[in-house]
Amino acid sequence: MIDQIALALGHGLLAVALLRLALRGDVDTDPLVEELKDEGAAKRRAHSSAGRKAARRTADAGPGPDL
Structure with a gap:
């Protein structure tokens, strides 16, 4: 039972990390x-x-008028 919880927790955290990386711009x-x-x-x-x-x-026009 503990082994299944450990596996689920590890895979769940990896899935969360992958999701966060995929959603970063x-x-x-x-x-x-x-x-x-x-x-x-x-x-x-x-x-x-x-x-x-x-x-x-643009080179011939020179700098624009000062405002």
Whole structure:
């Protein structure tokens, strides 16, 4: 009887730990992957003609007006 209670308690605690890990939001995303996605998007924008034009327009406009 004690063996069954010990097994149930151990497995129950493992199930609770797994559930808590599965429900965490920061476990689901990898910061390095997000950084690589941002770099890839920036490179694609830099290599497209629309991206180059937009960068040139913002560089030519200079700093915005002081409020």
